[in-house]
Amino acid sequence: MSWKLFELLVQASLYTVLISFASITIGLAIGTAVSGAMLSPSRLLSIPGRAFVSFFRGAPLLVQLLLIYNLLPALGLNVPSIVAAITGLSLCTAAYQAENLRGGFQSVPRGLLEAADMAGLSALQQFRRIRAPIAFRLAFPSLVNEAIMILKASSLVSVVGIVELTRMAQDLAASTYRPIELFAAAGFLYLMINWLIALGGSLFERSFRAGRP
């Protein structure tokens, strides 16, 4: 395989990273809101929250992507396919992240919140200073895992015509008749990116563990 082809794959992998990063970030925001809804004492919030998580974790991502890709135009939203792809990935990862964060929020020690109450912290202050930092720290390893899952899952957006790493490998394999080299090279790039995510995750984890027993 020529160097030129590999360069094209590397360029396409930047697109893969971009899509995954956008989806993880948006998914984290939605996931936080959904985890809050799930933990809410009001059924009006907790039932829709749980339904959201159950549906997006229960249906195959490919079906979700096809659905959203076709649903948005049917609703009169003519968005570029990249927006549909990121929407689909974000909603799916939001469901998984909501579940992780729910676990995180539930493990915040009750005593800390009581102490915060006694110290006169408002609900918002308690969330910002106590609940959120502890929950996110606890959920962080799962978040790194989820980032790796989404990076791999982003290969599915190739079916809605987005030329990311998988689609680029597919197009090049079709035009050069060299599928083995191209798909192996694409797989290698996915491995490398995953390795970087895992490395970054463990470094980051160590940094916020620093100075703790």
Added chain:
Amino acid sequence: MNFDTGLILASLPEIMHAFSVTMLMWVAGVIGATVLGFLVAVARRYGPRLPRHLLRVFVEVIRGTPFLIQLFLLYYGGPFIGLSLDPVPAGLLGLTIYGAAYFSEIFRGGFEAVPPGHVEAAECLGLNRQQTIRRILIPEMTMLVLPASVNMAIILLKETAVLSIITVPELTLVISAIGSQQYAFVESLFLLALFYWGLVEISGKLGRAAEARLSRFRLALA
């Protein structure tokens, strides 16, 4: 909404066939992946050094790359090394290999989690190696790996949808085709998503019921 029930009924045989393909891929894929994954876990625990390292690399590569890339490599790359497979066997083989990598990790964890004291106790009681494996290791491991295995089986069910991309005539492929013929793509995909969701929920419930039964057994042991 232009959902024509008459047309849906007309394509019912096709849908039923696609359903049977999905179920076949899922059940056969889970069985294949469990068996292969168990063999990989055993080889990684008891095998010689070289195969152990090679298997570790194999597991890492499969777990670190997208399923779709693996399928493309197998389906489009296979013919170049004399492995020309039709979509169904290619899909089944792909699903088996993919699942086996994850199952091997589950079993590896299971082997490690069986307390060594239990094995030693079995030896003290005069059980031979085979009895120890059959009566102690395997039952204890089954309990330990059941939740993760059920989870993995559910993931594999969802991955069968990806097989539509290499034209395995399973539900996602057939329903999308029918949906676009009838200009009811969104509605059919929504029903399809609901169908998978229902199957996932049922499987999860069955899995939890099985866990409950086995944990009763565990209490009796303790």
